[in-house]
Amino acid sequence: MLNRRTALLAGLALPALQRTAWAADPIKIGMTQPLTGAVAASGNYVANGAKIAVEVLNRAGGVLGRPLELILEDNKSNPREAVAAVDKLVLRDRVPVLIGAWSSTYTLAIMPKLLEYKVPMVVETSSASRITTSGNPYVFRIAPTSAMEAVAFSTQLGKFTPAMRKVDFLSVNNDFGRGAAEKFSEALAAKGVTIGRTETMTPEATDLSAQLAALKQSDADTIFLTTGVEQQTLALRQAVEQRLGKRFVTTGGSFPDALIANPLPAGNTSFHILFYAPWFPERAPYPAIAEAYTAEWNKNNWEFAGLTEGFRGYDAVLTVVEAIRLAGKPEAEAIREALWKVDIHGVNGDIRFAKEGPAGQESGQNQPNVAIVTLSEGKTGLL
Amino acid sequence: MDQALQHLVNGTVLGGTYALLGIGLTLIFGVMRVVNFTHGELYTFGAYMAYGLVALLHVDFFLSLVLATMLGLALGALIELVLLRPMRKADIDSVMLVMIGAALVLQNAGLWAWGGVAKLVPTPFAGTPLVFGPVSVLPLRLFVLGVAATLLLVFWLLLERTRAGIAMRATFQDAETASLMGVRVGWVHTATFAIGSGLAAAAGALLGPVFMVSPAMGDLVGLKAFAIVILGGLGNLPGAVIGGFALGYVEEFGGGFVSSEYRDAFGFLLIILVLAIRPQGLVALKERVG
Structure with a gap:
């Protein structure tokens, strides 16, 4: 039975999600993050956000009557490893959609592989402008550019x-x-x-x-x-x-x-x-979604401040799952086309994609919200 | 001028820690002819032991540094007894491969045990810097420099003034003759590897609180330790100290006055220059034979 928070979240984020018993194998979502290495803290936070989104959505019935499975690969804070992770996710795990890869450097390294394998990727963190202006129609970025x-x-x-x-x-x-x-x-x-x-x-x-x-x-x-x-x-x-x-x-x-x-x-x-100030969820564009996400995170006793980046993984999973629902099938090309139709509420705010880049080869770019938080003597405030 | 003085202080603090890193590595190579690829991982081990003792078990900070060093010594002795002793007659390439494997195991064990997120080690030192005219430095950094200098002095006294030190130096010069003179070369090897490992763990325990503690922290440090040893001359103990300070100053002044983008490159440029002009290292008077 769904608890109130789960129902609230699922209801707010994905109103038409099917809530039926599992009928088939899980639908795989591939994700690569820097779980070790120089920027491991951020990568782990984002991965945790994605994990709880999958948990919440699975409790709410998954998508298309099937459970979701997040397959997470460590890119070790290294662009070469990021490429190897995508090779593994696509060729061995056969994921129809990807989320990644935190740093712009890792994302840029992966991008030719997306074209080669024709698998779409939701970019949750990377900010370099050329990720969405270089003409890669498999890139859909929910993070803001620099x-x-x-x-x-x-x-x-x-x-x-x-x-x-x-x-x-x-x-x-x-x-x-x-x-x-x-x-x-x-x-x-x-x-x-x-x-x-x-x-x-x-x-x-x-x-x-x-x-x-x-x-x-x-x-x-x-x-x-x-x-x-x-x-x-x-x-x-x-x-x-x-x-x-x-x-x-x-x-x-x-x-x-x-x-x-x-x-x-x-x-x-x-x-x-x-892009999310967890100390002030009531100031988020959609406080109920932000509070539900925050509560779910805290249930795991993870570091509170990790919420600042965890939402990226959370919103990325909501985006991907909505695209799968709209596509009606877990196939890469159908998901890519459906990503253009995504229009949901996430922790950061509205998620929908506008076209960027050369005509005919556009990438998707979302317009996220920004908050400025102050830190003084261990205490946070909102500017 | 103010900037130059600050760089001088920063370079000295950095150089002291580099010297501590280099001396353990060069000792092991000098006595055992083992290229110790686990050096960076032993540094990481020391840092995590300090973190675990201080932050999780709430052991006194200073006692934790001693315990972390002791645990590093013990781990070093274990590596020597389990991995290196059976390889005593093996060629240097095989030993190198074993050490690379050991480094990978140690790093992944650390990752499994501690997770990938970097940790801060709490210290009893004030977070406000001590100010001397135009320059400033944290009390913790001065403490680290002081302990590094003390460890180097103690280590020098051990080598020069004790029977164990004489046995080590004898093995360093000629293992077979030392053996004929009654030196138990096997135990000298164990003690040498343990001491070198303990120095690496001490460096990690000291620098962990200055920076942050993470499973991959040993990668760059291992690279720097090799750079220091090459600068000073392989197996040369005073050379490791001088190499450490040389690298610290070059990185600091190069990064500050020329380009921070190439800060690490200045250190390696220095190595190329030294190898081109004095391939035996900055300090070694002549190349060793045999």
Whole structure:
């Protein structure tokens, strides 16, 4: 029997979901995430979000009268491994649809395989613009591009006191980091903010002292930090050590949750661009869905702050399952066509795809919502 | 100038930890002629032991560092007894393959036991930095540098002033002659591998709280340790210390003043230069024979 929360969620997210007994084998959904390696924290959060979405939907009857099965492959924070994971998911597990792959670098590495195997993929996190502009009709992105995130952020510049005058960037040296620095530079310059220097770091780097010491010499008042959870945590801690005395804004939707239990010294407030702020589910576009997702996550006793990224996996599964329902069969090409018709409510807000890229080869791009969360002495707030 | 001073302090702190990493690896190679691919994993092991003891079992932070080092010693001794002792007569390639396999097993065991998400190790040190004019440094980093220097000194005294150290150096120079002189070479090997492993675990336990603890943390560290050893000269103990500081300064100043994008590349550029000009390493006076 469905409990109230399950029924609420299923009812809100997928109103026409069939609630019948299992009639056949499970419908497979392939997913690749960085479960180990440099950005493992984020990958595990996203994977957990996907797992609970599958659980909730299966409790509500699955789709097309069949249960769902999530097949999760670790891409080890490595683009080569991401490609190998997709090979395995498609060739051995025969999944008709994929979700992945967190970093833009891993997603870009996978994309030729989507064309080769003709299997659609819902991109839940990656932000590099060219993922949806390079002409791959098998890509459907629910995450915002760096450009979207930057433009959405720039509309909230007036909320910062003192005002932003000049900004520097500290970015992970890959498509995600460089792309964010470029798009935020454009959006902020358009608002009259002066753009300073950009320092980069390898994804595995743990000692960022050279970059931070160099940034300390700049007269910028704000540093935009683009990288995974682990390096966000390291950079913010090491910035205190180096007495940078500048405002930090993290981009990309990741949150350094370790700094809640181990806070920075008093007087250090950081700002985080998130796509779901779990401390304030009532402020989400669809509070009932956000609260149901949050409650389901908490039932597993997972780290609370992981909700900030877990929703990506959750919303991605809702999207895929709705496409399967609309397609009427778990076949790759039918699901790809059905993805264009998806129009559901997720944790982040509405999910529907607009066309991007060269005519005839368009990818799907959703328009997500953005929230700015503050972190000070282990406590979060909404800007 | 202020920036240069900060880079100097950062490079010194970084170099001290690199030296600690390098010395365990070079000791094992020098005495045993074993290329220890598990070095990075023993570093990770030490970091996780410190995390488990401090964060999960709530053992005192300083006692946890000692216990983590001891556990690293024990694991090193176990690896030597189980994997390396039966391979004593094997060629270096076979031993290398065994060590690569052991490294993979250790990394995956860590992943299975701890999960993939990085952990922060709580410390009793203040999060606010100590300020000396234009430069600043966290008390924890100074503590790590101090402990690293103490460990290096203790290790040097062990080698130079004790019978065990003499036995190690004798085995280092000529294992067969040392054996003829009554040195129990088998136990010297076990002790050497255990001490080298303990130093790697100590480095992990010390640096885990400075950075974060994750199953893959040993990958880059293992690579750096090899770079340090190559810089200083394979099997050369003072060379490992100098190589550690050289790498720390080059990365810090190169990353700060030239380009952070190529920070790691500066270290490896230095290695290429050293190999081209002084293939025996920065310190070794002449190439070893035999």
